[in-house]
Amino acid sequence: MSSQLPGPPGRPDPRRPRPTGIPRPVIAGLAVTLLVGALVALGLVAGDGPDGATAGSRTSGGPSAPSWSARAAARLAALPALRYTGTFTSNGRTVQAVLSVTRAGSAVGTLTMGGEQARLVTVDGATYLHGGPSFWAGATGPATRPEDFAGRWSKAPVTLLGFDPQDLLSPSAIARAVRGAPVTGSTGYVGDRLVHRVETRQGVYSVTLAEPHDLLQVEGASNARFAVTAVADAAPVLAELRRRVAALGGARDPGVGFDHGELTFVNCNENVSGCTLQLPVSVRAPLVAGEPAEAARAVLVATINADGRALGSCTGARSVEATGRAVLTCTVTSPGWRAWMRRARDTPGRHEYTAQARVIGEAVSPDRVRELLALVDRETPGS
Numbered sequence: 001m002s003s004q005l006p007g008p009p010g011r012p013d014p015r016r017p018r019p020t021g022i023p024r025p026v027i028a029g030l031a032v033t034l035l036v037g038a039l040v041a042l043g044l045v046a047g048d049g050p051d052g053a054t055a056g057s058r059t060s061g062g063p064s065a066p067s068w069s070a071r072a073a074a075r076l077a078a079l080p081a082l083r084y085t086g087t088f089t090s091n092g093r094t095v096q097a098v099l100s101v102t103r104a105g106s107a108v109g110t111l112t113m114g115g116e117q118a119r120l121v122t123v124d125g126a127t128y129l130h131g132g133p134s135f136w137a138g139a140t141g142p143a144t145r146p147e148d149f150a151g152r153w154s155k156a157p158v159t160l161l162g163f164d165p166q167d168l169l170s171p172s173a174i175a176r177a178v179r180g181a182p183v184t185g186s187t188g189y190v191g192d193r194l195v196h197r198v199e200t201r202q203g204v205y206s207v208t209l210a211e212p213h214d215l216l217q218v219e220g221a222s223n224a225r226f227a228v229t230a231v232a233d234a235a236p237v238l239a240e241l242r243r244r245v246a247a248l249g250g251a252r253d254p255g256v257g258f259d260h261g262e263l264t265f266v267n268c269n270e271n272v273s274g275c276t277l278q279l280p281v282s283v284r285a286p287l288v289a290g291e292p293a294e295a296a297r298a299v300l301v302a303t304i305n306a307d308g309r310a311l312g313s314c315t316g317a318r319s320v321e322a323t324g325r326a327v328l329t330c331t332v333t334s335p336g337w338r339a340w341m342r343r344a345r346d347t348p349g350r351h352e353y354t355a356q357a358r359v360i361g362e363a364v365s366p367d368r369v370r371e372l373l374a375l376v377d378r379e380t381p382g383s
Contacts, residue, residue, distance in 0.1 A: 068196070072213035073179035079103065079171045080234035080381075084218065086226030090160050093138065097226070100237045104379050105166030105173065108240045114138050120156075121244035122165045123372050127156040128244075128251050128363070140254050148301070148360050153244075153251040155363040162222030168202050169218060169226070178205060178215075190216040234379075242376050249366040250317070256296055256361030257284035263302070263357050266329070272341045274333040277302045277314065281359050283324040296320040297362035300328035304337060306353040311336040317362050328359065 066074075084099045090113065099109035099120065107122035111129065116138065118131025129139070130153050136146035139160050167173055177200040186197040188206065195206040195216060203220035207213050218226045231237060261280035268275035283296050299317040303310050312334025320326045344351035364372070 068207075068209070068213055069178055069181040069198075071211075072207050072215075073175040075212060076171050076178060076215060077103075077175035079230050081231035081237050082169065082171050082174075082215070083229045083231050084109075084169060084226035086218075086224065088162065088220075088222040088224035090139075090162065090222065095160075099165065099169065099226075100231060101165060101169040101171070102234060102237060102241070102379055103171045105170035106241050106376065106379060107165045107169070108237060108244060119244070121153075121241065121248070123241070123245050123248075124375055125164070125166050126363070127161060127165060128153045128248060129156050129160075130154075130244075144254050145358070148358070149252055149254060153248050153364075155251060155253040155255060157254050163203075163220045163224055168220045168224070173202070174205055174215065174218075177202065178207060235381075238376065238380055241379075242373065245372050245376055246369065248364045248372065249369045250299075250362065251364040252299065253297075253361035253363035256298075258282065258298055258359040258361070259284050260357075260359055263355060265355070268353075270341065270345055272338050272345075274331045275304060275337060275353075276329055276331040277304075277355055277357060278327060278329045279357055279359070280325070280327045281320075282326075283320050296324075297365060298326060298328055299360045299362045300330050300357055301360060302330055302332070302355055302357035304332050304353055304355045306340055306351070309336075311340050311353070317365075319365070 081100055081102045084097065084101065087094050087096055089095070093113055096112040097109060097120075099107050101107040101122075105122070105125070107120065107127070109120045111118050111120055111131075113135060116132060116135035118129045118135045118139075120130075121128050129135075131139070131150065133146045133150040136144075136149045136154075140146060140149065140157055178198050181196065181198040186199065187209065188195055188197050190206045193216060194209045196209060196213075198205040198207060203218055203224070205215060206217040206219075207215055214230075215228050218224070218228055258281045260282075264278050266276040266278050277300070279300055279302075281298055281300075283298075297317060297319050299315055301313070301315050303313040305311060312332040314330035314332045316328050316330030318326055318328060340353070
């Protein structure tokens with residue numbers, strides 16, 4: 001129970017009812033106060049503070065934590081390299097691959113097809129292989145002579161891989177793809193681990209739901225499927241990368257074809273010191289996709305024969321002009337040629353010799369190697 005005291009003298013007793021229709025200032029004042037309070041509260045919700053954040057976010061304890069995709073992308077971007085083990089399909093055949101790919105997209109590793117293994121190096125967006133005749137027979141198809149590419153570094157045919165290692169497998173490219181992934185989306189399992197499946201234009205990346213959001217698997221074109229492990233120390237990878245790039249001078253390119261004119265002899269008769277062969281060529285259209293005509297290089301490989309045996313061979317290379325045409329030359333100076341020509345000069349009668357030649361694309365000139373090594377050195381910490 002409550003009690004109230006009478007009001008002060010001369011003032012209305014609050015216990016008595018007031019006449020209706022008379023304004024009540026105290027009550028009106030309370031209404032105004034409540035209304036102003038409502039406006040202030042609304043301003044706190046809608047207004048921006050000096051730093052651009054809403055008052056609502058300031059009272060929530062600071063900005064929200066980064067999403068899993070942002071955390072995963074940051075971790076991937078910091079990795080020096082990733083190692084891949086898996087398979088892909090090439091011309092209907094299964095290829096086993098073991099690759100180490102640096103942050104910038106350079107790679108070293110091996111490919112095995114039909115039991116034949118080839119070493120691999122990727123630099124500046126192009127991939128080169130070093131394998132034997134059996135490997136190249138399966139890699140280039142019947143239209144190309146495997147012996148032109150076996151035992152030397154040669155550019156990987158476009159149809160062999162079916163994907164770009166730099167675009168699909170480099171930590172930096174994957175970080176960009178994962179960073180844009182939705183906070184919620186497709187999930188699945190890799191083994192017994194629950195993963196986010198990040199589907200992008202270049203492939204599908206499986207990243208664990210649990211911290212620290214490891215990348216476990218990559219799937220791409222040509223049925224590519226790779227298990228992934230992080231490489232904490234990229235020094236051995238970069239050292240092997242440099243060794244392989246340093247050997248790329250003269251690497252050949254099965255993807256560039258040439259038409260040719262008539263093979264001719266220059267200063268050969270009775271010349272014991274040597275015989276020069278000359279062949280006009282033109283690049284078979286189209287040129288390598290996206291490259292100007294002057295970027296193409298051609299290699300002449302020629303052999304001189306007499307009396308049913310080879311006397312010697314020669315090679316000559318040069319850049320093709322902007323017109324797509326060039327004249328290639330090389331000179332045979334072998335002991336076989338010199339001995340045969342001496343006998344021919346000393347023996348009366350008719351002595352015939354013939355020559356065969358073919359033209360092969362060249363992917364890397366010796367001068368280009370220096371540029372590629374400079375790119376590799378930029379990836380080395382502290383360079």
